[in-house]
Amino acid sequence: MAENTAGTYVTKDMVMGDIIRTYPAAAYALMGCGMGCVACPSAAGESLEDAAAVHGLDADEVCAFVNDWLKDKVQG
Secondary structure (H helix, E strand, C coil): CCCCCCCCCCCCCCEHHHHHHHCCCHHHHHHHCCCHHHHCHHHHHCEHHHHHHHCCCCHHHHHHHHHHHHHHHHHC
């Protein structure tokens, strides 16, 4: 998994389809946030920020949750 020096795997401007392709395990974290859209074909082209807005979620909080979750899984 690619990680920058800040420990960030996912950013809010990333496209949902790219997130899932790059980090398949992120789907579990996203669903845990209430974003069941990870399997929705229309979400595949949306940014995480746009998808979070559709669900009434704060994109920064979703990013932080997903990044913490992925970091835990990677360092496990």
